[in-house]
Amino acid sequence: xxxxxxxxxxxxxxxxxYAGIFAEALADLPGAEGHALAVRKAxxxxxxxxxxxxxxVETWKYSPLGPIAxxxxxxxxxxxLGDPAADAYLLPESNAIRLVFxxxxxxxxxxxxxxxxDEVTIASLGDALxxxxxxxxxxxxxxxxxxxxxxxxxxxxxxxxxxxxxxxxAAPKPVQLLFVSTGSQTERMINPRIVIELGDGSSxxxxxxxxxxxxxxxxxxxxxxCKVGESATxxxxxxxxxxxxxxxxxxxxxxxxxxxxxxxxxxxxGGGFVRNEIAARLNGTGIDAQFNGxxxxxxxxxxxxxxxIDHTAPGSVSDQYYKGVLDGRAKAAFAGKIHVHQAAQQxxxxxxxxxxxLSPDAEINTKPELEIYADDVKCSHGATxxxxxxxxxxxxxxxxxxxxxxxxxLTFAFADEVLERFASPHLLEQAKREMxxxxxxxxxxxxxxx
Amino acid sequence: MLKIENLQVEVEEKAILKGLSLxxxxxxVHAIMGPNGSGKSTLAYMLAGxxxxxxxxxxxxxxxxxxxxxxPEERAAAGxxxxxxxxxxxxxxxxxxxxxxxxxxxxRAREQDEIDAASFLKLVREKAxxxxxxxxxxxxxxxxxxxxxxKKRNEILQMAVLEPKLAILDETDSGLDIxxxxxxxxxxxxxxxxxxxxxxxxxxxxxxxxxxxxxxxVMLDGRIVRSGGKELALELEKSGYAGFEGGAVAxxxx
Numbered sequence: 001x002x003x004x005x006x007x008x009x010x011x012x013x014x015x016x017x018y019a020g021i022f023a024e025a026l027a028d029l030p031g032a033e034g035h036a037l038a039v040r041k042a043x044x045x046x047x048x049x050x051x052x053x054x055x056x057v058e059t060w061k062y063s064p065l066g067p068i069a070x071x072x073x074x075x076x077x078x079x080x081l082g083d084p085a086a087d088a089y090l091l092p093e094s095n096a097i098r099l100v101f102x103x104x105x106x107x108x109x110x111x112x113x114x115x116x117x118d119e120v121t122i123a124s125l126g127d128a129l130x131x132x133x134x135x136x137x138x139x140x141x142x143x144x145x146x147x148x149x150x151x152x153x154x155x156x157x158x159x160x161x162x163x164x165x166x167x168x169x170a171a172p173k174p175v176q177l178l179f180v181s182t183g184s185q186t187e188r189m190i191n192p193r194i195v196i197e198l199g200d201g202s203s204x205x206x207x208x209x210x211x212x213x214x215x216x217x218x219x220x221x222x223x224x225x226c227k228v229g230e231s232a233t234x235x236x237x238x239x240x241x242x243x244x245x246x247x248x249x250x251x252x253x254x255x256x257x258x259x260x261x262x263x264x265x266x267x268x269x270g271g272g273f274v275r276n277e278i279a280a281r282l283n284g285t286g287i288d289a290q291f292n293g294x295x296x297x298x299x300x301x302x303x304x305x306x307x308x309i310d311h312t313a314p315g316s317v318s319d320q321y322y323k324g325v326l327d328g329r330a331k332a333a334f335a336g337k338i339h340v341h342q343a344a345q346q347x348x349x350x351x352x353x354x355x356x357x358l359s360p361d362a363e364i365n366t367k368p369e370l371e372i373y374a375d376d377v378k379c380s381h382g383a384t385x386x387x388x389x390x391x392x393x394x395x396x397x398x399x400x401x402x403x404x405x406x407x408x409x410l411t412f413a414f415a416d417e418v419l420e421r422f423a424s425p426h427l428l429e430q431a432k433r434e435m436x437x438x439x440x441x442x443x444x445x446x447x448x449x450x
Numbered sequence: 451m452l453k454i455e456n457l458q459v460e461v462e463e464k465a466i467l468k469g470l471s472l473x474x475x476x477x478x479v480h481a482i483m484g485p486n487g488s489g490k491s492t493l494a495y496m497l498a499g500x501x502x503x504x505x506x507x508x509x510x511x512x513x514x515x516x517x518x519x520x521x522p523e524e525r526a527a528a529g530x531x532x533x534x535x536x537x538x539x540x541x542x543x544x545x546x547x548x549x550x551x552x553x554x555x556x557x558r559a560r561e562q563d564e565i566d567a568a569s570f571l572k573l574v575r576e577k578a579x580x581x582x583x584x585x586x587x588x589x590x591x592x593x594x595x596x597x598x599x600x601k602k603r604n605e606i607l608q609m610a611v612l613e614p615k616l617a618i619l620d621e622t623d624s625g626l627d628i629x630x631x632x633x634x635x636x637x638x639x640x641x642x643x644x645x646x647x648x649x650x651x652x653x654x655x656x657x658x659x660x661x662x663x664x665x666x667x668v669m670l671d672g673r674i675v676r677s678g679g680k681e682l683a684l685e686l687e688k689s690g691y692a693g694f695e696g697g698a699v700a701x702x703x704x
Contacts, residue, residue: 390501395538398498399552399608400526400559409551413542413591445551447567 031129036136043154062333073189104190167199174205183215212246222250258284287316294418299328326362458507468672484669527559529615581637599630635660
């Protein structure tokens with residue numbers, strides 16, 4: 001016997017004061033007139049209707065939003081929050097086209113090499129809207145239908161970028177998007193929006209850096225919408241670094257065409273509450289999509305990675321490879337879903353999530369999910385949570401290494417395997433330096449790569 | 451240098467070493483031969499300081515110190531080295547870096563100056579040539595994806611770089627073809643010195659054709675049952691272990 005129940009709305013209504021905040025914010029937002037204004041208003045209505053995921057929503061079970069859902073965040077607008085040290089995280093000028101945002105505000109002094117031609121467009125969100133480089137509807141509203149954070153972002157989008165490469169072209173240099181936040185004493189948010197369009201056979205390397213500041217007050221709500229055309233290549237690195245206070249919720253949503261290639265590597269080394277959502281649809285044959293991730297988590301941090309990979313067409317490969325190192329009373333969650341549609345025969349889909357627990361109080365919730373409707377596929381998943389290998393430790397100690405150095409070396413090696421997948425050597429170097437700072441006694445291994 | 455007296459060791463409440471005595475003097479090479487399960491590897495791991503062994507009787511003196519009281523890294527700093535039967539793979543740590551960290555850890559513990567990167571490079575290249583380790587293996591992760599022979603040679607390379615006073619070679623010959631065996635033995639022989647002692651643990655007499663020992667011990671059921679010159683190894687080769695005291699017991703168990 002089954003009991004029919006009315007579907008419960010498991011979402012939470014956002015605070016009512018958002019309406020006033022939105023009305024006031026429009027004066028400061030780019031593209032707040034004409035068509036763009038209508039799009040923003042529609043997105044805001046949608047946001048109010050959908051709201052935030054409540055504690056009973058399955059995909060947020062291990063990362064309850066808590067106060068984030070109950071707070072009415074103000075956009076940063078023209079509030080002065082300070083000028084943090086951003087230069088340390090810039091890729092060298094000769095090596096990258098750079099867009100730098102300080103607390104959501106484009107920093108023209110540090111930004112460099114922007115282009116807008118028939119072949120390649122790399123523009124800030126403000127310019128893209130101001131110069132009509134892209135339809136406002138496409139820029140602000142094209143994303144997940146049922147996600148309140150996407151609609152919130154569409155209404156309040158205040159920074160970000162449009163990256164467009166025409167068929168057969170390659171971006172002349174890697175593109176770096178650097179978001180630096182100082183934090184805020186009051187509850188504020190920035191809503192970066194990134195749109196990436198790669199024509200058939202084109203390519204770009206994207207380096208995304210998020211630097212978190214001292215205060216917890218600032219929330220980054222990022223939405224990235226991406227289309228990778230046939231035989232096009234996107235290499236995407238994301239480094240999250242800085243203090244353990246920042247709050248970050250981001251969705252990366254990508255459609256991949258036939259023979260497209262995606263190599264994505266995320267490393268979360270900082271931030272207080274971080275949620276990285278990846279949604280990928282493999283819509284053709286011969287696609288190769290790699291999703292790598294690393295999280296280093298300590299007391300006070302909560303890092304959540306959620307992936308949904310949809311194979312809708314036959315003969316493509318996806319590989320999720322995530323590792324975590326958890327110390328103190330750290331918390332982390334990993335959920336990886338592989339959905340193989342009925343048409344997607346000869347799919348190869350893999351998933352790995354290995355966790356190293358350095359402390360008995362750390363907590364990892366890892367959840368693989370396979371939904372397979374085709375009968376001729378190769379899918380695998382594996383998750384582990386454990387401590388350092390005693391045999392390896394003994395081997396190092398028997399060669400004279402003290403226990404701390406031995407532990408640090410093995411932990412570094414465990415995590416470094418993911419970092420090595422970064423496309424950008426500069427980002428790799430930054431991430432390694434940060435990791436050695438993070439690890440107990442890591443400074444003694446500072447020359448590890450020499 | 452090393453004096454083991456009536457050593458009794460249990461692993462998970464099972465007696466493995468049952469009153470083992472052995473004395474090794476500087477400059478000597480001792481071979482310990484015995485069948486599987488006689489306790490040879492336990493003895494090797496014990497001496498290097500691995501966890502999980504309970505000493506229920508006897509003791510080990512190493513250069514006037516109580517070896518059993520020392521941590522593994524203290525033993526290494528004091529000049530003890532174990533070449534592992536199954537060297538551990540460490541993905542992500544470059545072989546060369548590992549070796550330099552090991553050498554510098556030991557130098558630091560001895561309050562000596564650390565070696566700089568350039569001098570170390572020169573040193574390790576020389577030693578690698580001597581023990582037949584290909585230069586590209588120095589850049590790869592420690593033992594990761596190495597063949598059985600490459601792993602064993604890498605152990606001997608570590609020994610050559612760390613220059614121990616007492617080296618214990620645990621079944622270094624297992625899994626080696628004859629050419630690899632010769633290279634490894636050559637490497638070991640070059641390290642023979644009046645101040646250095648070696649304990650070579652092996653299952654077969656074969657290795658002892660190339661590393662000629664001063665003393666051969668036969669180990670059965672957790673004890674050394676007979677000691678003699680190098681000719682003892684040949685005798686063993688002919689008669690097997692069954693002819694020795696306690697052999698009947700060992701066979702019955704097997």
